[in-house]
Amino acid sequence: MTMRARLCVDLGPVKLRWEAWCALHGITSADGVRQLVHELLSQEESQGGATGHERHHLVVSGHRERIEIRLTQAELAAARQRALAGGLNVNRWMVAVIRAQLVHEPQLGEREMRLLADSNQQLATIVTLLGRLQAHGDAHEAARVLEGFRAVIDTHLRAVTQVLRANLDRWSR
Structure with missing residues (x-):
């Protein structure tokens, strides 16, 4: 089984500043963190502290080279079918397959x-409601509401994890 290397970091109050910085530089938050980690590790390696790990850093913005792939009609039909099932066109699907193999990251269709956006919207609503409860200072009411939200949040976390795991499994076959 392939080991998946993931890192979850709670940025707390600096998250909005981090997201703004990443947007200014045209990268995602995850790519920004990845670039920082790789930069620090490569600095360490250049100073003699080699880690022995392969660097998986691909810049997906900027100029792209066109390549030609020749498939049989049956192969192209199968690729189109899989692409359609994933909500992608065949070119985007092929790029996603290649990127998933190179960087071992989700390539979402x-x-x-849509599932992740829906989940995030529902979680944002929960956060807003919890903020209102906190502002009113009713600790007993907040504890009661939190208990009700816990099941909803757990369901969403499982759904997001399931989507990402299925996505990684799909591309790593």
Whole structure:
């Protein structure tokens, strides 16, 4: 089984500043963290502290080279079918397959993006309601509401994890 290397970091109050910095530089938050980690590790390696790990850093923005791939009609039909099932066109699907193999990261299709967006919207609503409870200072009411939200949050966390795991499994076959 392939080991998946993931890192979850709670940025707390600096998250909005981090996201703004990443947006200014045209990268995602995850790519920004990845670049920082790789930069620090490569600095360490250049100073003699080699880690022995392969660097998986691909810049997906900027100029792209066109390549030609020749498939049989049956192969192209199968690729189109899989692409359609993933909510992608065949070119985007092939790029996603290649990127998933190179960087071992999720390559989300339309369906996964929609599921994650819905989940994030519902979680944002929960956060807003909890903020209102906190502002009113009713600790007993907040504890009661939190208990009700816990099941909803756990369901969403499982759904997001399931989507990402299925996505990684799909591309790593």
